[in-house]
Every structure is written in C-alpha cells, then in structure tokens.
Amino acid sequence: MSEHADASRGELRTVNLGIVFASLSTVGALLVVIDAPTWWQALVLALGVATAAVTVTRWAEGRVPRVPFPALAVTGAVWLFGVLVAETPTASYGFAVVGTVAVHQAHRRRTAAVLGLAGFVAAVLAARLAVAPGEVVDTLLEYVVGSAGIAVVAVVLTSLTQMVSRLVAELEESREREAELAVARERMRFASDLHDIQGHTLHVVKLKTALARRLVRTDTDRAEEELGEIHALVGDTIAQTKALAHAQRRLNLSAELENAKNLFEAAGIRVQVRREGGVQARAGEMLGQVLRETTTNILRHAQAGQVWITLSGTGISIVNDGAQEGPPTGLGGLATLRERVAGEGGELTVERKDGRFLTAASFPRTAAGASPLPHRPAPTRKDDR
Missing domain, CATH: 3.30.565.10 (Histidine kinase-like ATPase, C-terminal domain)
Structure with missing residues (x-):
C-alpha cells in the first residue's frame, strides 16, 4: 500500500483513538472526582485510569503484547487499594479496561484469560468481605453491582475501539482490492483490444494462405494476389499492434x-x-x-x-x-x-x-x-x- 493510503489509515485511527481516549479519560476522571475521599487517594485512582488509557492507545497502535501483565498488575493493585482503603467500587474501572484488552489479545487462550480475571475479581471481593465481615449483604450489593456496572461501561468503550479499528482496516483493504481490480480490468481491456486486432487478422491470413496454396499450381496470378494481400494485412496488423502498445491507436x-x-x-x-x-x-x-x-x-x-x-x-x-x-x-x-x-x-x-x-x-x-x-x-x- 502507498504512503498516502497508510497516512489515510493513520488519520482514521487517530480520530478513533482520540474519541475513545477522550471517552475513557473523561469517564475515569469523573469517577475519581466523585468517589476519591482525599487528594492522595485520587492520585492513586487516577493512576489506574491513566494506565488503562495508555494501554488502550498502545493496543490500537498494535504495540501491546499478548497479555499486558504490567498494566494488569497496576490496575489490579489500584482496584485492591480502592476496595480496601478508599472503599470505592468504581476503582474497578481501570482493571476492567485493561482486562478487556487482555481478553482480546489472548486469542487462543481467551478462556484461560477470562478464568484468571474472574479468579482475581473473586479474590478482591473475598478480601473486602474479610475486612468487613458484618456487612456481607451491603458489601455484595455495593461492590458486586457497583463494580459490575462500571466494568460494563469500561468493556463497551474498550470494545468499540477494537471494532472501529477493525472496520477501518477492512475498509482500507477493500479499497486496495478495488484499485487492483480496476487495474486488472484495464489490462483485460488492453488484451481485448490486442485480440481484436490480431485475432481477426490471423483468421483471415489462415483462410487466404489456404486459398493461395490451392491456387499456386492452377492460377499463379491469383495466388500471387492473395499473397500480396496477406503481406499487406500482416504489415497493417504490425502497425496497429505497435500503435496500441504505445497508446496511439x-x-x-x-x-x-x-x-x-x-x-x-x-x-x-x-x-x-x-x-x-x-x-x-x-x-x-x-x-x-x-x-x-x-x-x-x-x-x-x-x-x-x-x-x-x-x-x-x-x-x-x-x-x-x-x-x-x-x-x-x-x-x-x-x-x-x-x-x-x-x-x-x-x-x-x-x-x-x-x-x-x-x-x-x-x-x-x-x-x-x-x-x-x-x-x-x-x-x-x-x-x-
């Protein structure tokens, strides 16, 4: 693909990244402002949002490994901090975003990735129940329902990035195929013109040659006339072929x-x-x-x-x-x-x-x-x- 096509694809991806990055960052920032009780806790929660945004950006650029362990570790620690220290279920936002990327990147090991993330979620909820044993129902309602709602938002926004990126790639590939098909049609048109010029001539030459062979012993003058016409016809075909090859037809x-x-x-x-x-x-x-x-x-x-x-x-x-x-x-x-x-x-x-x-x-x-x-x-x- 040409540099211009690469640039066009890059521009579309940049627009897509800008929209998704702004959406992820805006939602994450609102959650931090609303739920963080102190400024230093807000900084910790903001670290999870920033890690998620960077991960999605690198993922869209094709620079994220199969499983982004460092990003999972950071956002997982932020979520654990939010559950045990800040006591806010919305801290799951960054982990949900990075977890979605990890699942998409896992490919053949997607089931194992989902099971691993589910195990970590269960461990976090168990840790919360351990520090608040008398509030089982309230804890489950707050953290299961609240974290699940935030996770759904994160998963939807992250999945949209992958969907739009795939559509952009498919559109560009389709455009390439259409251009290649157009060039192929032009070549077929040239081949058709060449066939029109030479096919008719060769057929006529074949008939006149057969006629000249029959006349060569019985009517030499007529045979010579036929051979002269064959010579002129071949010369004219050569000229037309040259003209076609040089776009002079x-x-x-x-x-x-x-x-x-x-x-x-x-x-x-x-x-x-x-x-x-x-x-x-x-x-x-x-x-x-x-x-x-x-x-x-x-x-x-x-x-x-x-x-x-x-x-x-x-x-x-x-x-x-x-x-x-x-x-x-x-x-x-x-x-x-x-x-x-x-x-x-x-x-x-x-x-x-x-x-x-x-x-x-x-x-x-x-x-x-x-x-x-x-x-x-x-x-x-x-x-x-």
Missing part, C-alpha cells in the same frame, strides 16, 4: 472519458467532470490518449480519493489528490506522451503541488472551420459524477 474521447469514470468509481475514487467547451475533433484522439495514460497512472501510482477532469475547447486537465511525496516514479509513459503531444503541436504539462498531481494537455485552436466535438453540459447530479 485511434481513440474516442467520449468513450475514454466514460471508461475512466467507471475505472475510478470501481476503485472507490470520486470523479468530477466539467466541460467548458466543445473539444476539437483534431485534438480528440490525442486527448483520449492523455486521459487513458493518466487514468492508468492514478490507479497504479497514487492513492487518490478525488479526481477532477476538465475538458475545454483546446485541451484537458486531470487533477488528483493522493500524490506521493518525492520524485515521480513509474511515469515513463507520460514522458513518451509529451513527445507525441508536442509532435501534434500541443503541450503536455505535468505538475505536483500540495499533495495534488496535475496532468494537462492543450492544443491551439485551428483555423475557422475546424470541426469540434459537440459540447455536452456537465452532469447535474449532486455528486457531479
């Missing part, structure tokens, strides 16, 4: 525009098309080549989220975001295309700025009487696609 700009939109949309890229005037017929084929080459480059070398295509009476411009930093690589086709555009009296501009990549081709207006392609207004749908 006659192209229809409108068809190329529709194909580009379909490819971009299949890759999850938004497309906005604007027509500012009718395109000259003389320039239409070359502009189609520019659009095809640029479409392929965007799909292969960028991680664009938006593409803007503008057609005017003298040219075309294609702008995409998601341009990679550093010198452009893998864009040799544009260099070759620049020479062809110049050979037709036009100019090809390639420019990258502020994360956007511009490819524009322009041709001077021909003399009066040049036949322009009909102008069609831009789409009026909301997304302007």
Whole structure:
C-alpha cells in the first residue's frame, strides 16, 4: 500500500483513538472526582485510569503484547487499594479496561484469560468481605453491582475501539482490492483490444494462405494476389499492434472519458467532470490518449480519493489528490506522451503541488472551420459524477 493510503489509515485511527481516549479519560476522571475521599487517594485512582488509557492507545497502535501483565498488575493493585482503603467500587474501572484488552489479545487462550480475571475479581471481593465481615449483604450489593456496572461501561468503550479499528482496516483493504481490480480490468481491456486486432487478422491470413496454396499450381496470378494481400494485412496488423502498445491507436474521447469514470468509481475514487467547451475533433484522439495514460497512472501510482477532469475547447486537465511525496516514479509513459503531444503541436504539462498531481494537455485552436466535438453540459447530479 502507498504512503498516502497508510497516512489515510493513520488519520482514521487517530480520530478513533482520540474519541475513545477522550471517552475513557473523561469517564475515569469523573469517577475519581466523585468517589476519591482525599487528594492522595485520587492520585492513586487516577493512576489506574491513566494506565488503562495508555494501554488502550498502545493496543490500537498494535504495540501491546499478548497479555499486558504490567498494566494488569497496576490496575489490579489500584482496584485492591480502592476496595480496601478508599472503599470505592468504581476503582474497578481501570482493571476492567485493561482486562478487556487482555481478553482480546489472548486469542487462543481467551478462556484461560477470562478464568484468571474472574479468579482475581473473586479474590478482591473475598478480601473486602474479610475486612468487613458484618456487612456481607451491603458489601455484595455495593461492590458486586457497583463494580459490575462500571466494568460494563469500561468493556463497551474498550470494545468499540477494537471494532472501529477493525472496520477501518477492512475498509482500507477493500479499497486496495478495488484499485487492483480496476487495474486488472484495464489490462483485460488492453488484451481485448490486442485480440481484436490480431485475432481477426490471423483468421483471415489462415483462410487466404489456404486459398493461395490451392491456387499456386492452377492460377499463379491469383495466388500471387492473395499473397500480396496477406503481406499487406500482416504489415497493417504490425502497425496497429505497435500503435496500441504505445497508446496511439485511434481513440474516442467520449468513450475514454466514460471508461475512466467507471475505472475510478470501481476503485472507490470520486470523479468530477466539467466541460467548458466543445473539444476539437483534431485534438480528440490525442486527448483520449492523455486521459487513458493518466487514468492508468492514478490507479497504479497514487492513492487518490478525488479526481477532477476538465475538458475545454483546446485541451484537458486531470487533477488528483493522493500524490506521493518525492520524485515521480513509474511515469515513463507520460514522458513518451509529451513527445507525441508536442509532435501534434500541443503541450503536455505535468505538475505536483500540495499533495495534488496535475496532468494537462492543450492544443491551439485551428483555423475557422475546424470541426469540434459537440459540447455536452456537465452532469447535474449532486455528486457531479
């Protein structure tokens, strides 16, 4: 995946982390302020909340081991302190958060992790009953119900982090697959064009060769004529194949525009098309080549989220975001295309700025009487696609 895609995923994860971190910290801080009887006890309880928040953050970043023993030890000690010293059931908050992370990280040993955490919970409640033997019912109601309620809040907030992170990863993987599929479709289209050129020719050559073999002894003039046609047909096919390989085959700009939109949309890229005037017929084929080459480059070398295509009476411009930093690589086709555009009296501009990549081709207006392609207004749908 490209650096831009990694950055996009990082931004989504950062937003997710910010929301969850703020929620965990806010709830934990409220519990500390409400239940801590003294400032020094508040500091101890705050240590449990901070440990939980750091653990969740590192977990979302993939930097938490299978079982976060240090965090479990700290939050477990804070909970024990809250039960035996501060006498507050909400001290279980940090331990519930870290315990949820531990269960998610345990994978195949998840049952053992749950049993271990349940054993520790039972030990804490037993310790509380030991220091207050005459208050069994009140202790069970306060600490079992109160701690369970706080634990549910912690588990829900922590699980949301994992759920959103997984969804972000799945969305990015889906986007990668769509882009790869779009490139594969473009390759299949090229293969189809190549088959159209050579398949028909080879079939005709086969028939004419068989005819020439039958005529070579009975009608040499006709056989020679057939062989001449075979020679001309093969030469024309070679020329068409070279033109296709170098993107010089006659192209229809409108068809190329529709194909580009379909490819971009299949890759999850938004497309906005604007027509500012009718395109000259003389320039239409070359502009189609520019659009095809640029479409392929965007799909292969960028991680664009938006593409803007503008057609005017003298040219075309294609702008995409998601341009990679550093010198452009893998864009040799544009260099070759620049020479062809110049050979037709036009100019090809390639420019990258502020994360956007511009490819524009322009041709001077021909003399009066040049036949322009009909102008069609831009789409009026909301997304302007």
